[in-house]
Amino acid sequence: MLRGSSAVAIDNERNKHPSDVIAAASAARARRSGRVGLATASRSTSDPHPAEMATHELHPNDTLTTLKMESENLKAKLEEERAKLHDVELHQVAEKIEALGQFVMKTRRTLKGHGNKVLCMDWCKDKRRIVSSSQDGKVIVWDAFTTNKEHAVTMPCTWVMACAYAPSGCAVACGGLDNKCSVYPLSLDKNENLAAKKKSVAMHTNYLSACSFTNSDMQILTSSGDGTCALWDVESGQLLQSFHGHGADVLCLDLAPSETGNTFVSGGCDKKANVWDMRSGQCIQSFETHESDINSVRYYPSGDAFASGSDDATCRLYDLRADREVAIYSKESIIFGASSVDFSLSGRLLFGGYNDYTINVWDVLKGNRVSILFGHENRVSTLRVSPDGTAFCSGSWDHTLRIWA
Amino acid sequence: MIMHIFRVFPQMEQVIVAMQDPDLGIKMKNQRLLITVIPHAMTGNDIVEWLMKKYSIMEEEALHVGDLLVRHGYIYPLKEPRNLVLRPDESPYRFQTPYFWSSQQWPASELDYAIYLTKKNIRKQGQLIDYEKENYNLLHKRINHTWDFVVMQAKEQLRASKQRRKADRIVLECQEQAYWLINRPPVECLTPRLSQRDRGKQSNTKCEHSSRMSLMHSDWSLAVTFPSSFIKYSEQYFSHDPMMHGCPPSNPWITDDITHWALNTNTVSTPTKLRVERWSFRFMELLSDPLGRLKFMEYLEKEFSAENLCFWEACEDIRHGENSRIPQKVQEVYKQFLAPGASKWVNVDSKTMEKTLEGLRRPNRFVMDDAQMHIYFLMKKDSYPRYLKSDLYKNLLVKAIAPQETKRSVFPFMRRHRHSSPNPALVAQALEEDGKAKRLGSPRITSPATSP
Numbered sequence: 001m002l003r004g005s006s007a008v009a010i011d012n013e014r015n016k017h018p019s020d021v022i023a024a025a026s027a028a029r030a031r032r033s034g035r036v037g038l039a040t041a042s043r044s045t046s047d048p049h050p051a052e053m054a055t056h057e058l059h060p061n062d063t064l065t066t067l068k069m070e071s072e073n074l075k076a077k078l079e080e081e082r083a084k085l086h087d088v089e090l091h092q093v094a095e096k097i098e099a100l101g102q103f104v105m106k107t108r109r110t111l112k113g114h115g116n117k118v119l120c121m122d123w124c125k126d127k128r129r130i131v132s133s134s135q136d137g138k139v140i141v142w143d144a145f146t147t148n149k150e151h152a153v154t155m156p157c158t159w160v161m162a163c164a165y166a167p168s169g170c171a172v173a174c175g176g177l178d179n180k181c182s183v184y185p186l187s188l189d190k191n192e193n194l195a196a197k198k199k200s201v202a203m204h205t206n207y208l209s210a211c212s213f214t215n216s217d218m219q220i221l222t223s224s225g226d227g228t229c230a231l232w233d234v235e236s237g238q239l240l241q242s243f244h245g246h247g248a249d250v251l252c253l254d255l256a257p258s259e260t261g262n263t264f265v266s267g268g269c270d271k272k273a274n275v276w277d278m279r280s281g282q283c284i285q286s287f288e289t290h291e292s293d294i295n296s297v298r299y300y301p302s303g304d305a306f307a308s309g310s311d312d313a314t315c316r317l318y319d320l321r322a323d324r325e326v327a328i329y330s331k332e333s334i335i336f337g338a339s340s341v342d343f344s345l346s347g348r349l350l351f352g353g354y355n356d357y358t359i360n361v362w363d364v365l366k367g368n369r370v371s372i373l374f375g376h377e378n379r380v381s382t383l384r385v386s387p388d389g390t391a392f393c394s395g396s397w398d399h400t401l402r403i404w405a
Numbered sequence: 406m407i408m409h410i411f412r413v414f415p416q417m418e419q420v421i422v423a424m425q426d427p428d429l430g431i432k433m434k435n436q437r438l439l440i441t442v443i444p445h446a447m448t449g450n451d452i453v454e455w456l457m458k459k460y461s462i463m464e465e466e467a468l469h470v471g472d473l474l475v476r477h478g479y480i481y482p483l484k485e486p487r488n489l490v491l492r493p494d495e496s497p498y499r500f501q502t503p504y505f506w507s508s509q510q511w512p513a514s515e516l517d518y519a520i521y522l523t524k525k526n527i528r529k530q531g532q533l534i535d536y537e538k539e540n541y542n543l544l545h546k547r548i549n550h551t552w553d554f555v556v557m558q559a560k561e562q563l564r565a566s567k568q569r570r571k572a573d574r575i576v577l578e579c580q581e582q583a584y585w586l587i588n589r590p591p592v593e594c595l596t597p598r599l600s601q602r603d604r605g606k607q608s609n610t611k612c613e614h615s616s617r618m619s620l621m622h623s624d625w626s627l628a629v630t631f632p633s634s635f636i637k638y639s640e641q642y643f644s645h646d647p648m649m650h651g652c653p654p655s656n657p658w659i660t661d662d663i664t665h666w667a668l669n670t671n672t673v674s675t676p677t678k679l680r681v682e683r684w685s686f687r688f689m690e691l692l693s694d695p696l697g698r699l700k701f702m703e704y705l706e707k708e709f710s711a712e713n714l715c716f717w718e719a720c721e722d723i724r725h726g727e728n729s730r731i732p733q734k735v736q737e738v739y740k741q742f743l744a745p746g747a748s749k750w751v752n753v754d755s756k757t758m759e760k761t762l763e764g765l766r767r768p769n770r771f772v773m774d775d776a777q778m779h780i781y782f783l784m785k786k787d788s789y790p791r792y793l794k795s796d797l798y799k800n801l802l803v804k805a806i807a808p809q810e811t812k813r814s815v816f817p818f819m820r821r822h823r824h825s826s827p828n829p830a831l832v833a834q835a836l837e838e839d840g841k842a843k844r845l846g847s848p849r850i851t852s853p854a855t856s857p
């Protein structure tokens with residue numbers, strides 16, 4: 001089923017001429033398996049137009065139920081019409097953008113060393129080092145460029161689902177089934193046991209699903225299976241702020257790049273993506289359009305939007321200013337959930353790691369898939385683009401990490 | 406159409422400049438708006454006639470071109486400012502000031518818009534139109550943490566404008582209003598027969614379903630809202646994205662050559678062209694690059710306003726530093742920057758100062774937020790644009806390195822030796838051991854060495 005490690009399928013859907021778009025919108029959508037915009041079923045020609053329906057006379061046999069049904073029907077039709085227009089316009093706009101050319105990305109490094117499923121990874125600000133964590137309890141710091149392992153820590157628990165590199169490069173944070181997030185200062189003394197200097201920072205009442213340092217080594221943001229997110233002071237382990245609002249496990253989070261630097265987004269098993277004010281702990285925006293767990297959220301580089309990856313096999317883009325979903329990245333041939341998403345530096349590309357072992361590359365603006373990358377031999381569980389955008393790293397249940405460029 | 410618009414800005418601007426030529430341009434007059442006289446204005450007729458004469462075209466075409474200029478914000482109407490249309494009659498129009506031209510790079514930020522709406526709200530209670538009210542409420546929720554700052558800025562700006570002549574004030578208000586109409590147009594619920602021109606009649610039909618399905622049905626409004634901001638961003642960063650555009654001289658992961666990284670460390674003496682260019686994209690870009698920040702500091706020192714950046718960094722340190730050191734840091738910042746007679750005194754307005762002093766009694770991580778935002782905005786609106794026009798910056802650009810993309814190596818199978826680099830933890834440890842344990846400015850500046 002899998003091709004060789006360097007094989008790449010290029011999927012370039014050609015532009016349509018603008019004048020064709022409106023006329024052929026539904027037909028095109030049926031023909032192609034990709035879609036941009038909101039899901040719209042093609043309208044069957046036998047159904048009456050909503051405007052016509054409204055002028056039908058009341059029949060003596062109309063009961064409340066049938067009238068209600070009719071009103072629901074009308075509502076749905078109206079939504080469909082609206083959505084169609086919206087689709088056409090978004091599609092129309094995207095049409096005029098030049099399509100991306102040939103897209104070639106290959107595995108440039110394969111990092112072998114974990115004894116079990118790789119669950120999470122993060123880049124160091126030096127653009128070449130990474131930290132990764134796995135199901136066997138091991139956390140490894142690599143110089144991905146040389147593929148050398150530089151540090152290794154054995155956690156007292158298995159399933160280390162979250163790890164993060166400190167901005168200074170001097171420490172890493174990790175946690176998982178132990179319900180905690182611990183910080184390990186990185187020492188270069190080979191004899192020193194890193195575990196000795198471990199600092200326990202966060203305490204949740206269920207597993208730790210994600211963690212991230214804020215702008216310094218001194219604060220950590222965590223999300224947990226207990227349905228909350230929390231901000232912690234590393235030095236004292238004190239809880240600075242907690243965030244309540246998700247109705248189920250929170251699976252992921254991402255900090256906003258912004259002038260005020262005070263918000264972050266989280267995604268959960270309640271299918272919601274929430275945007276939080278770090279100062280007050282309030283949920284300031286909420287989006288619920290996914291049909292299943294949200295496994296991954298990542299901000300668009302400008303901070304005006306964010307993308308999400310879900311078990312419903314779609315990735316979506318949410319515009320924070322317009323306060324709504326603005327794009328869906330999906331294909332009928334993609335059936336398995338997306339576990340992890342990230343943007344390229346300019347925000348033009350969205351990389352998604354999927355549970356069917358592949359990585360799909362999406363054109364964020366035009367909505368089509370640009371490329372599919374094969375290579376991993378099991379689920380892709382984590383994916384991050386490097387700080388300078390020169391490469392991205394994917395981690396998998398096949399025990400390896402790959403660097404692609 | 407979107408790409409077309411961006412390519413067309415310089416051409417539109419050429420027309421605008423020609424229209425304002427003192428000899429061959431439109432003859433400007435004072436126009437009467439109710440009881441106030443507005444200088445340097447013209448009528449819709451003037452515009453159409455000038456276009457007809459200059460380009461030897463018929464009236465219909467001239468009206469069309471003129472209308473485009475209005476819809477893109479280069480000319481704005483004084484009467485009925487929300488209706489961005491060109492009327493071929495005695496309706497008065499004015500040229501938009503270049504600062505507000507759509508082609509200007511800087512994105513209209515949330516904070517700017519919030520300040521504008523707050524000003525409007527304060528000035529004319531309840532005069533915000535429905536979509537503006539909605540936006541105002543949304544912003545109030547979203548950036549609630551900086552709302553005090555927003556209100557203070559708005560009040561400051563209103564106070565400053567009161568000191569202007571009425572005519573000037575009206576003109577400035579119109580300019581600002583026209584700018585925001587272009588940058589934050591109303592998004593309405595679509596009803597099948599609503600025409601594009603009826604924007605004046607803000608329809609209040611409630612959207613039938615729960616989530617806000619706002620739809621944009623006009624060509625040009627599409628051009629400046631959702632798709633445009635993302636398209637603009639991706640376009641701007643296109644040549645900086647190694648995956649889209651390559652990576653001079655080469656992508657280290659592909660060729661095993663780390664020159665690209667070596668050229669872009671934080672201690673390099675001559676930065677690359679791409680890097681220096683990026684500092685001009687937005688103020689945050691400049692500040693988040695340690696080298697950019699350093700160079701900016703050098704400029705500020707020449708201008709005797711370096712204390713602003715120092716203050717901002719110190720505030721960042723408070724916000725992101727250890728909880729236990731907050732009271733001590735807050736005191737230090739107060740002594741250095743805010744106390745009367747402080748060595749690095751920063752100019753914060755009296756209201757903000759009052760509020761900050763209040764907060765000092767119970768120091769917390771956010772006590773300096775308002776003052777920090779104030780100074781940040783000061784730098785963003787004043788020092789930053791001037792820096793970009795300064796000789797210091799221009800020299801950086803001229804001297805910047807622009808490495809050539811190297812072609813694929815002749816022997817593709819010959820693997821280069823992959824150099825290792827010093828572990829950032831090692832670098833930090835070494836620094837400490839040398840006794841140079843002082844913090845390198847704010848936590849953000851402490852980035853690991855990237856030299857090979």
